[in-house]
Amino acid sequence: MSNFHTKFFxxxxxxxxxxxxxxxxYAQNTHAATFSRNLKIGxxxxxxxxxxxxxxxxxxxxxxxxxxxxxxxETGYFGPATRRAVISFQEMYSLETxxxxxxxxxxxxxxxxxxNKLNSLQTGSxxxxxxxxxxxxxxxxxxxxxxxIDIYKTDSTLGKIREDLISKINIGLANRTNPNxxxxxxxxxxxxxxxxxxxxxxxxxGTRVQISGNGFLSVGNDxxxxxxxxAKNIASDxxxxxxTVPNIKAGRYDLVxxxxxxxxxxxxxxxxxxxxxxxxISSISPSSVGYGDKLTIRxxxxxxxxxxxxxxxxxxxxxxxxxxxxxxxxxxxxxxxxINKLGKSGKVIPVELYLINENGxxxxxxxxxxxx
Amino acid sequence: MNxxxxxxxxxxxxxxxxxxxxxxxxxxxxxxxxxxxxxxEVFMLPCTCTGGAFQWHVFAPLFxxxxxxxxxxxxxSTPLTYMYxxxxxxxxxxxxxxPGAGSxxxxxxxxxxWVLPNEGLILPNTGTSPA
Numbered sequence: 001m002s003n004f005h006t007k008f009f010x011x012x013x014x015x016x017x018x019x020x021x022x023x024x025x026y027a028q029n030t031h032a033a034t035f036s037r038n039l040k041i042g043x044x045x046x047x048x049x050x051x052x053x054x055x056x057x058x059x060x061x062x063x064x065x066x067x068x069x070x071x072x073x074e075t076g077y078f079g080p081a082t083r084r085a086v087i088s089f090q091e092m093y094s095l096e097t098x099x100x101x102x103x104x105x106x107x108x109x110x111x112x113x114x115x116n117k118l119n120s121l122q123t124g125s126x127x128x129x130x131x132x133x134x135x136x137x138x139x140x141x142x143x144x145x146x147x148x149i150d151i152y153k154t155d156s157t158l159g160k161i162r163e164d165l166i167s168k169i170n171i172g173l174a175n176r177t178n179p180n181x182x183x184x185x186x187x188x189x190x191x192x193x194x195x196x197x198x199x200x201x202x203x204x205x206g207t208r209v210q211i212s213g214n215g216f217l218s219v220g221n222d223x224x225x226x227x228x229x230x231a232k233n234i235a236s237d238x239x240x241x242x243x244t245v246p247n248i249k250a251g252r253y254d255l256v257x258x259x260x261x262x263x264x265x266x267x268x269x270x271x272x273x274x275x276x277x278x279x280x281i282s283s284i285s286p287s288s289v290g291y292g293d294k295l296t297i298r299x300x301x302x303x304x305x306x307x308x309x310x311x312x313x314x315x316x317x318x319x320x321x322x323x324x325x326x327x328x329x330x331x332x333x334x335x336x337x338x339i340n341k342l343g344k345s346g347k348v349i350p351v352e353l354y355l356i357n358e359n360g361x362x363x364x365x366x367x368x369x370x371x372x
Numbered sequence: 373m374n375x376x377x378x379x380x381x382x383x384x385x386x387x388x389x390x391x392x393x394x395x396x397x398x399x400x401x402x403x404x405x406x407x408x409x410x411x412x413e414v415f416m417l418p419c420t421c422t423g424g425a426f427q428w429h430v431f432a433p434l435f436x437x438x439x440x441x442x443x444x445x446x447x448x449s450t451p452l453t454y455m456y457x458x459x460x461x462x463x464x465x466x467x468x469x470x471p472g473a474g475s476x477x478x479x480x481x482x483x484x485x486w487v488l489p490n491e492g493l494i495l496p497n498t499g500t501s502p503a
Contacts, residue, residue, distance in 0.1 A: 158412070158414050158432050159414075161414055161415075161430075161432050161442060162414045162415045162430075165414075165415050165430060166415070169417065169479075172486065173480065173484075176484045178486040178487075179486060181444075181488060181489055182489075183441065183442045183443050183444070183489070186432065186441075186442035187442075188432065188433040188439075188440040188441060188442060189440075190439050190440065192433065192440065194412060194433060194464075195464075196410070196464040196466070197464060214410075214433075214435075214440075265412060265462070267462075310462065310463075312416060312427075313416060314415075314416070315462065334415075335415070335417050336417075339420060339479075339480070339481060342480065342481040342484060343481045344481075347418065347420060347423065349418045349427075349449060350449065372418060372420055
């Protein structure tokens, strides 16, 4: 009797355990394969609700910020708001959801490619650089090559103005005639977008950066970190645009803002990590130079090939440092070569310089004198 | 009738005096603080024929209160008051200037000196952004 009871009890426990096992197994697999049918506007269903929950887990793909459809209030109805969120989702993961079929813009239709991406995010097996649930406002995504733009378009335009002025000055000096500078031939569009300032120029992934400028829109500003990374549709809060530095390879990136006003000028941002060596300048010699003289700069954190000095006389790029602690460069500022040929004026102009490379930016100016 | 005329004359005189006083005060205030400007520096030259005390800074865009233009301002060769001190290529300057300093910047080497056109003279209470 006792044996019977024990056996009966054991079988009962075994059955319960089996039921629990199958329920858990089924639940896990059902959750992992939530999306199996194509979804489009007008449909109802649990899968639509699951889709909305997933879209709402990322601030950049919210179905709705408030009320029906917002996080916790998913409806299960695929309406216009869900369609818009799906479009954002598809554009965020365009490499996997749009590019394979030759599309660059989201469609709002959840077909096989989008389903695959949704399912991979549900199971967490996609090997994403940034899990969607960890994304924060202003987060960046990597752009496929076909969606990358020329982020230096405005820099090039401004560079041409500069080159034109230098050319006129040099011709004037060579001919000993007035260069006759006339600014009226250069035009700037009224609604152009420009970056004035950023709150910090270097920092690791996760650093919050505020960008201030002219021509920012209340919504619809895209921020690029280099041509590969873009944070889409950033709103301006009145003080500027706020972004969070993404988890990308440490190094130097040029940051621009784009909107319907065009592409802004670029500013430098250096993404640092634990291997980054701080950049500093300990000495510049000699302390006073003429046009074309060689300067030796010593310090630490110098790049092998990509040091850039920015000064009140212009920028000096691609200066090499074989040992990482010293470098030499000839000081030949634009427009001053012609003056040098005419003769010495006997004047001394102070020069202030900062060093930028993939390790960062010097935090204070170094100085030397320029004898002209 | 005459008394009325005299009163009217006095009132007008007082009003004109007040207007002149306020105008002078406002002009003095503008001259002391300068007019606001902002812009992205694209080029710079020292005013070599004007003792090196001034520099010629070209901005694109240059905001002087209206639509953006391309233009230049002269600036003293001394450091500016606020952060990043000297104006630098590709940095954004924001501050004040005094209009009408047209011939303050002469460029070249004597006797070959030419005026570099500018909108005015940047005042020291100007700041620059990093680049």
